[in-house]
Ligand SMILES: NC(=O)C1=CN([C@@H]2O[C@H](COP(=O)(O)OP(=O)(O)OC[C@H]3O[C@@H](n4cnc5c(N)ncnc54)[C@H](OP(=O)(O)O)[C@@H]3O)[C@@H](O)[C@H]2O)C=CC1
Protein backbone atom coordinates (compact mmCIF):
# COMPACT_ATOMS: atom_id res chain seq x y z
CA UNK A 434 0.00 0.00 0.00
CA UNK A 435 1.31 3.48 -0.92
CA UNK A 436 2.22 5.93 1.85
CA UNK A 437 1.17 9.57 1.96
CA UNK A 438 2.67 12.42 4.02
CA UNK A 439 0.65 15.60 4.61
CA UNK A 440 2.83 18.69 5.01
CA UNK A 441 0.65 21.40 6.59
CA UNK A 442 -2.34 20.40 8.72
CA UNK A 443 -4.66 23.39 8.35
CA UNK A 444 -7.98 23.89 6.54
CA UNK A 445 -7.02 21.74 3.55
CA UNK A 446 -4.37 19.45 5.09
CA UNK A 447 -6.58 18.06 7.84
CA UNK A 448 -9.31 17.25 5.35
CA UNK A 449 -6.90 15.58 2.94
CA UNK A 450 -5.59 13.53 5.88
CA UNK A 451 -9.08 12.28 6.79
CA UNK A 452 -9.84 11.51 3.13
CA UNK A 453 -6.60 9.52 2.71
CA UNK A 454 -7.44 7.62 5.90
CA UNK A 455 -10.79 6.68 4.34
CA UNK A 456 -9.14 4.96 1.32
CA UNK A 457 -8.16 1.29 1.14
CA UNK A 458 -5.32 1.76 -1.35
CA UNK A 459 -3.21 4.36 0.48
CA UNK A 460 -2.25 5.14 4.07
CA UNK A 461 -1.03 8.13 6.06
CA UNK A 462 2.56 8.30 7.28
CA UNK A 463 2.02 11.52 9.19
CA UNK A 464 0.95 15.15 9.22
CA UNK A 465 2.87 18.33 10.05
CA UNK A 466 2.35 21.48 12.08
CA UNK A 467 4.53 24.40 13.09
CA UNK A 468 2.47 25.45 16.15
CA UNK A 469 1.47 23.23 19.09
CA UNK A 470 -2.17 24.34 19.10
CA UNK A 471 -5.49 22.47 19.39
CA UNK A 472 -5.18 21.12 15.83
CA UNK A 473 -1.81 19.55 16.69
CA UNK A 474 -3.19 18.00 19.86
CA UNK A 475 -6.32 16.68 18.10
CA UNK A 476 -4.26 15.22 15.25
CA UNK A 477 -2.30 13.12 17.75
CA UNK A 478 -4.74 12.41 20.55
CA UNK A 479 -8.07 12.09 18.68
CA UNK A 480 -7.13 11.13 15.13
CA UNK A 481 -4.05 9.06 15.97
CA UNK A 482 -1.87 10.62 13.25
CA UNK A 483 1.89 10.77 13.75
CA UNK A 484 2.79 14.45 14.04
CA UNK A 485 5.95 15.95 12.55
CA UNK A 486 7.16 19.52 12.95
CA UNK A 487 7.71 21.91 10.07
CA UNK A 488 10.11 24.15 11.98
CA UNK A 489 12.57 21.96 13.99
CA UNK A 490 13.60 24.91 16.22
CA UNK A 491 10.10 24.80 17.73
CA UNK A 492 10.46 21.28 19.11
CA UNK A 493 10.62 22.51 22.71
CA UNK A 494 7.26 24.27 22.35
CA UNK A 495 5.62 20.94 21.48
CA UNK A 496 7.39 19.26 24.41
CA UNK A 497 6.24 22.01 26.76
CA UNK A 498 2.67 21.53 25.53
CA UNK A 499 2.92 17.79 26.08
CA UNK A 500 2.19 17.02 22.42
CA UNK A 501 4.05 13.99 21.18
CA UNK A 502 6.03 14.48 17.97
CA UNK A 503 7.43 11.77 15.73
CA UNK A 504 10.15 13.89 14.09
CA UNK A 505 10.67 16.63 11.53
CA UNK A 506 9.07 17.05 8.11
CA UNK A 507 12.36 15.85 6.58
CA UNK A 508 12.00 12.61 8.60
CA UNK A 509 8.34 12.28 7.54
CA UNK A 510 8.98 12.50 3.81
CA UNK A 511 11.70 9.85 3.98
CA UNK A 512 8.99 7.34 4.86
CA UNK A 513 6.42 8.31 2.19
CA UNK A 514 5.78 7.72 -1.52
CA UNK A 515 4.20 11.15 -1.99
CA UNK A 516 3.84 14.34 0.03
CA UNK A 517 0.69 16.44 -0.25
CA UNK A 518 1.88 19.99 0.43
CA UNK A 519 -0.90 21.91 2.19
CA UNK A 520 1.24 24.71 3.60
CA UNK A 521 0.16 28.31 2.96
CA UNK A 522 0.62 29.52 -0.61
CA UNK A 523 4.16 30.67 -1.50
CA UNK A 524 5.95 28.35 0.96
CA UNK A 525 5.98 25.80 -1.85
CA UNK A 526 9.18 26.85 -3.63
CA UNK A 527 11.40 26.29 -0.56
CA UNK A 528 9.69 22.96 0.13
CA UNK A 529 10.23 21.82 -3.45
CA UNK A 530 13.99 21.91 -2.88
CA UNK A 531 13.53 19.64 0.16
CA UNK A 532 11.28 17.25 -1.79
CA UNK A 533 13.74 17.08 -4.68
CA UNK A 534 16.59 16.34 -2.29
CA UNK A 535 14.55 13.54 -0.70
CA UNK A 536 13.51 12.20 -4.13
CA UNK A 537 9.83 12.25 -3.19
CA UNK A 538 6.85 13.07 -5.42
CA UNK A 539 4.73 16.05 -4.37
CA UNK A 540 1.21 17.40 -4.86
CA UNK A 541 0.73 21.13 -4.27
CA UNK A 542 -2.41 23.26 -3.77
CA UNK A 543 -3.84 26.19 -5.70
CA UNK A 544 -2.15 28.86 -3.59
CA UNK A 545 1.07 28.07 -5.46
CA UNK A 546 1.68 29.20 -9.03
CA UNK A 547 1.24 26.74 -11.88
CA UNK A 548 4.85 27.47 -12.85
CA UNK A 549 6.13 25.83 -9.64
CA UNK A 550 5.21 22.37 -10.94
CA UNK A 551 4.50 23.13 -14.61
CA UNK A 552 1.54 20.78 -14.24
CA UNK A 553 -1.88 21.33 -12.69
CA UNK A 554 -4.64 18.86 -11.88
CA UNK A 555 -8.38 18.43 -12.04
CA UNK A 556 -9.67 14.87 -11.98
CA UNK A 557 -12.30 15.15 -14.68
CA UNK A 558 -10.48 17.46 -17.10
CA UNK A 559 -6.85 16.29 -17.11
CA UNK A 560 -6.19 13.30 -14.78
CA UNK A 561 -4.00 11.63 -17.39
CA UNK A 562 -1.53 14.56 -17.59
CA UNK A 563 -0.39 13.90 -14.00
CA UNK A 564 -0.24 10.11 -14.35
CA UNK A 565 3.22 9.09 -13.16
CA UNK A 566 4.41 12.72 -12.86
CA UNK A 567 6.85 13.78 -10.13
CA UNK A 568 5.01 16.98 -9.19
CA UNK A 569 1.56 18.38 -9.78
CA UNK A 570 -0.76 21.02 -8.32
CA UNK A 571 -4.46 20.67 -7.53
CA UNK A 572 -5.99 23.95 -8.77
CA UNK A 573 -7.68 26.24 -6.25
CA UNK A 574 -11.20 25.77 -4.91
CA UNK A 575 -12.73 28.34 -7.27
CA UNK A 576 -10.84 27.06 -10.29
CA UNK A 577 -11.96 23.52 -9.41
CA UNK A 578 -15.58 24.71 -9.27
CA UNK A 579 -15.36 26.48 -12.63
CA UNK A 580 -13.61 23.54 -14.26
CA UNK A 581 -16.14 20.92 -13.14
CA UNK A 582 -19.13 22.72 -14.64
CA UNK A 583 -17.45 24.29 -17.69
CA UNK A 584 -15.92 20.95 -18.71
CA UNK A 585 -19.35 19.31 -18.48
CA UNK A 586 -21.05 22.08 -20.45
CA UNK A 587 -18.31 22.16 -23.10
CA UNK A 588 -18.87 18.48 -23.86
CA UNK A 589 -22.39 19.16 -25.13
CA UNK A 590 -22.40 22.87 -25.99
CA UNK A 591 -18.90 23.52 -27.45
CA UNK A 592 -18.01 26.65 -25.49
CA UNK A 593 -16.84 29.67 -27.48
CA UNK A 594 -15.86 31.66 -24.42
CA UNK A 595 -16.82 32.00 -20.75
CA UNK A 596 -16.93 34.97 -18.40
CA UNK A 597 -17.53 34.84 -14.65
CA UNK A 598 -17.95 37.17 -11.71
CA UNK A 599 -16.62 35.44 -8.60
CA UNK A 600 -17.94 36.45 -5.19
CA UNK A 601 -15.28 35.22 -2.77
CA UNK A 602 -15.62 34.57 0.95
CA UNK A 603 -13.53 37.00 2.99
CA UNK A 604 -11.77 34.39 5.12
CA UNK A 605 -12.13 30.84 6.42
CA UNK A 606 -14.36 30.39 9.50
CA UNK A 607 -11.53 30.17 12.05
CA UNK A 608 -9.48 33.08 10.69
CA UNK A 609 -10.56 35.60 13.30
CA UNK A 610 -8.07 38.30 12.34
CA UNK A 611 -9.06 38.57 8.69
CA UNK A 612 -11.80 40.56 6.98
CA UNK A 613 -13.33 42.25 5.19
CA UNK A 614 -15.87 43.57 7.66
CA UNK A 615 -18.70 45.76 6.35
CA UNK A 616 -17.10 46.02 2.94
CA UNK A 617 -17.00 44.57 -0.57
CA UNK A 618 -13.46 44.48 -1.94
CA UNK A 619 -12.53 43.97 -5.59
CA UNK A 620 -9.89 41.27 -5.15
CA UNK A 621 -7.71 41.46 -7.03
CA UNK A 622 -8.64 44.99 -8.16
CA UNK A 623 -7.27 44.09 -11.60
CA UNK A 624 -8.93 41.98 -14.30
CA UNK A 625 -8.69 39.07 -14.82
CA UNK A 626 -8.48 37.39 -11.43
CA UNK A 627 -6.27 34.31 -11.44
CA UNK A 628 -9.22 31.91 -11.73
CA UNK A 629 -10.00 32.24 -15.45
CA UNK A 630 -6.41 31.90 -16.66
CA UNK A 631 -5.97 29.12 -14.11
CA UNK A 632 -8.76 27.08 -15.72
CA UNK A 633 -6.54 26.98 -18.81
CA UNK A 634 -3.88 25.06 -16.83
CA UNK A 635 -6.24 22.09 -16.58
CA UNK A 636 -8.52 22.65 -19.60
CA UNK A 637 -6.64 24.69 -22.16
CA UNK A 638 -9.31 24.67 -24.89
CA UNK A 639 -11.57 27.27 -23.33
CA UNK A 640 -11.15 31.05 -23.08
CA UNK A 641 -12.27 31.94 -19.54
CA UNK A 642 -12.01 35.44 -18.07
CA UNK A 643 -12.96 36.17 -14.47
CA UNK A 644 -13.21 39.12 -12.11
CA UNK A 645 -13.51 38.65 -8.35
CA UNK A 646 -14.54 40.44 -5.19
CA UNK A 647 -14.40 39.61 -1.49
CA UNK A 648 -17.47 39.79 0.73
CA UNK A 649 -17.87 39.50 4.52
CA UNK A 650 -18.78 35.82 4.76
CA UNK A 651 -16.70 32.82 5.80
CA UNK A 652 -18.56 29.92 4.23
CA UNK A 653 -18.66 29.45 0.45
CA UNK A 654 -17.72 31.37 -2.65
CA UNK A 655 -20.40 32.10 -5.27
CA UNK A 656 -19.95 32.32 -9.08
CA UNK A 657 -22.04 34.08 -11.73
CA UNK A 658 -21.16 32.59 -15.09
CA UNK A 659 -21.92 33.65 -18.67
CA UNK A 660 -20.96 31.30 -21.49
CA UNK A 661 -21.09 31.78 -25.26
CA UNK A 662 -21.78 28.45 -26.92
CA UNK A 663 -21.51 27.17 -30.49
CA UNK A 664 -23.94 24.24 -30.35
CA UNK A 665 -27.68 24.57 -30.45
CA UNK A 666 -28.62 23.24 -26.99
CA UNK A 667 -31.58 23.96 -24.75
CA UNK A 668 -31.65 24.81 -21.04
CA UNK A 669 -32.90 21.26 -20.33
CA UNK A 670 -29.87 19.75 -22.06
CA UNK A 671 -27.52 21.72 -19.77
CA UNK A 672 -29.52 20.73 -16.68
CA UNK A 673 -29.40 17.07 -17.70
CA UNK A 674 -25.64 17.14 -18.35
CA UNK A 675 -24.94 18.78 -14.98
CA UNK A 676 -27.25 16.34 -13.19
CA UNK A 677 -25.32 13.40 -14.66
CA UNK A 678 -21.89 14.75 -13.62
CA UNK A 679 -20.65 13.55 -10.24
CA UNK A 680 -19.23 16.21 -7.88
CA UNK A 681 -21.80 18.66 -9.29
CA UNK A 682 -25.28 19.03 -7.76
CA UNK A 683 -28.20 20.74 -9.45
CA UNK A 684 -30.09 22.17 -6.49
CA UNK A 685 -33.40 24.00 -6.15
CA UNK A 686 -33.64 27.39 -4.48
CA UNK A 687 -37.37 26.67 -4.21
CA UNK A 688 -36.61 23.75 -1.85
CA UNK A 689 -35.04 26.10 0.67
CA UNK A 690 -31.54 26.02 -0.80
CA UNK A 691 -31.53 29.58 -2.09
CA UNK A 692 -28.41 30.74 -0.27
CA UNK A 693 -24.93 29.67 0.74
CA UNK A 694 -26.07 29.54 4.38
CA UNK A 695 -28.79 27.00 3.54
CA UNK A 696 -26.37 24.97 1.43
CA UNK A 697 -24.04 24.65 4.41
CA UNK A 698 -27.02 23.56 6.51
CA UNK A 699 -27.77 20.96 3.82
CA UNK A 700 -24.24 19.55 4.25
CA UNK A 701 -25.01 19.13 7.95
CA UNK A 702 -28.25 17.33 7.05
CA UNK A 703 -26.22 14.95 4.90
CA UNK A 704 -24.12 14.16 8.00
CA UNK A 705 -20.88 14.99 6.26
CA UNK A 706 -17.50 14.83 7.99
CA UNK A 707 -16.76 18.41 9.20
CA UNK A 708 -20.08 19.46 7.54
CA UNK A 709 -18.30 19.53 4.18
CA UNK A 710 -19.98 19.90 0.78
CA UNK A 711 -17.52 18.42 -1.74
CA UNK A 712 -19.88 18.89 -4.69
CA UNK A 713 -20.40 22.13 -6.65
CA UNK A 714 -24.06 23.14 -6.21
CA UNK A 715 -25.59 24.83 -9.27
CA UNK A 716 -28.92 26.60 -8.82
CA UNK A 717 -31.42 24.99 -11.22
CA UNK A 718 -33.43 28.21 -11.46
CA UNK A 719 -30.37 30.13 -12.65
CA UNK A 720 -29.57 27.86 -15.62
CA UNK A 721 -30.83 29.63 -18.73
CA UNK A 722 -29.91 29.41 -22.40
CA UNK A 723 -30.81 32.52 -24.39
CA UNK A 724 -29.95 32.09 -28.09
CA UNK A 725 -26.21 31.32 -28.05
CA UNK A 726 -25.61 32.33 -24.44
CA UNK A 727 -25.85 30.26 -21.26
CA UNK A 728 -26.17 31.81 -17.80
CA UNK A 729 -25.86 30.00 -14.49
CA UNK A 730 -24.96 30.51 -10.83
CA UNK A 731 -23.10 28.13 -8.55
CA UNK A 732 -21.41 28.00 -5.15
CA UNK A 733 -18.18 26.49 -3.85
CA UNK A 734 -17.51 25.18 -0.36
CA UNK A 735 -13.95 26.45 -0.31
CA UNK A 736 -12.76 24.20 2.49
CA UNK A 737 -13.72 20.93 0.83
CA UNK A 738 -14.28 20.81 -2.95
CA UNK A 739 -10.57 20.20 -3.65
CA UNK A 740 -10.30 17.28 -1.20
CA UNK A 741 -11.52 14.50 -3.54
CA UNK A 742 -9.31 16.01 -6.25
CA UNK A 743 -6.28 15.52 -3.99
CA UNK A 744 -7.16 11.83 -3.54
CA UNK A 745 -7.41 11.36 -7.31
CA UNK A 746 -4.15 13.28 -7.77
CA UNK A 747 -2.45 10.82 -5.40
CA UNK A 748 -3.75 7.87 -7.47
CA UNK A 749 -2.56 9.53 -10.69
CA UNK A 750 0.90 10.62 -9.57
CA UNK A 751 1.63 7.25 -7.88
CA UNK A 752 0.14 5.29 -10.82
CA UNK A 753 -2.25 3.49 -8.48
CA UNK A 754 -5.11 3.75 -11.01
CA UNK A 755 -4.77 4.58 -14.71
CA UNK A 756 -8.51 5.01 -15.37
CA UNK A 757 -9.73 8.41 -14.13
CA UNK A 758 -13.36 7.31 -13.97
CA UNK A 759 -12.44 4.39 -11.71
CA UNK A 760 -10.43 6.65 -9.41
CA UNK A 761 -13.21 9.25 -9.26
CA UNK A 762 -15.83 6.57 -8.51
CA UNK A 763 -13.66 5.03 -5.77
CA UNK A 764 -13.00 8.41 -4.15
CA UNK A 765 -16.67 9.37 -4.36
CA UNK A 766 -17.80 6.13 -2.74
CA UNK A 767 -15.32 6.36 0.11
CA UNK A 768 -16.33 9.96 0.90
CA UNK A 769 -20.08 9.61 0.39
CA UNK A 770 -20.04 12.06 -2.54
CA UNK A 771 -23.31 12.33 -4.48
N1 LIG B 1 -8.61 27.55 2.68
C1 LIG B 1 -9.16 27.41 1.49
O1 LIG B 1 -10.30 27.79 1.28
C2 LIG B 1 -8.39 26.78 0.39
C3 LIG B 1 -7.02 26.78 0.36
N2 LIG B 1 -6.37 26.24 -0.72
C4 LIG B 1 -4.92 26.25 -0.77
O2 LIG B 1 -4.43 25.22 0.11
C5 LIG B 1 -3.17 25.62 0.66
C6 LIG B 1 -3.27 25.57 2.17
O3 LIG B 1 -4.26 26.51 2.57
P1 LIG B 1 -4.99 26.39 3.98
O4 LIG B 1 -5.22 24.98 4.33
O5 LIG B 1 -6.15 27.30 3.91
O6 LIG B 1 -3.90 27.01 4.95
P2 LIG B 1 -3.90 27.00 6.55
O7 LIG B 1 -3.25 28.26 6.95
O8 LIG B 1 -5.24 26.68 7.07
O9 LIG B 1 -2.95 25.77 6.91
C7 LIG B 1 -1.58 25.78 6.59
C8 LIG B 1 -0.87 24.70 7.35
O10 LIG B 1 0.52 24.74 7.00
C9 LIG B 1 1.30 24.80 8.20
N3 LIG B 1 2.50 25.64 7.97
C10 LIG B 1 2.60 26.96 8.08
N4 LIG B 1 3.85 27.36 7.79
C11 LIG B 1 4.54 26.26 7.51
C12 LIG B 1 5.87 26.01 7.17
N5 LIG B 1 6.77 27.00 7.03
N6 LIG B 1 6.26 24.73 6.97
C13 LIG B 1 5.37 23.71 7.12
N7 LIG B 1 4.08 23.92 7.44
C14 LIG B 1 3.67 25.17 7.63
C15 LIG B 1 0.42 25.40 9.24
O11 LIG B 1 0.85 24.93 10.49
P3 LIG B 1 0.64 25.81 11.80
O12 LIG B 1 -0.82 26.16 11.85
O13 LIG B 1 1.03 24.90 12.88
O14 LIG B 1 1.51 27.00 11.63
C16 LIG B 1 -0.93 24.82 8.86
O15 LIG B 1 -1.08 23.55 9.42
C17 LIG B 1 -2.88 27.01 0.07
O16 LIG B 1 -2.14 26.82 -1.11
C18 LIG B 1 -4.27 27.53 -0.28
O17 LIG B 1 -4.26 28.50 -1.27
C19 LIG B 1 -7.04 25.63 -1.75
C20 LIG B 1 -8.40 25.57 -1.74
C21 LIG B 1 -9.18 26.19 -0.71
Ligand SMILES: O=C(OP(=O)(O)O)[C@H](O)COP(=O)(O)O
Nearest residue numbers: 543544573574575576601628735
Ligand atom coordinates in the same frame (compact mmCIF):
# COMPACT_ATOMS: atom_id res chain seq x y z
O1 LIG C 1 -8.31 28.65 -3.26
C1 LIG C 1 -8.99 29.51 -2.72
O2 LIG C 1 -9.48 30.60 -3.32
P1 LIG C 1 -9.16 31.04 -4.83
O3 LIG C 1 -9.74 29.96 -5.73
O4 LIG C 1 -9.89 32.32 -4.98
O5 LIG C 1 -7.67 31.16 -4.99
C2 LIG C 1 -9.20 29.45 -1.25
O6 LIG C 1 -10.49 29.86 -0.90
C3 LIG C 1 -8.11 30.26 -0.58
O7 LIG C 1 -8.35 31.60 -0.82
P2 LIG C 1 -7.53 32.73 -0.03
O8 LIG C 1 -6.26 32.93 -0.80
O9 LIG C 1 -8.44 33.91 -0.06
O10 LIG C 1 -7.29 32.21 1.38
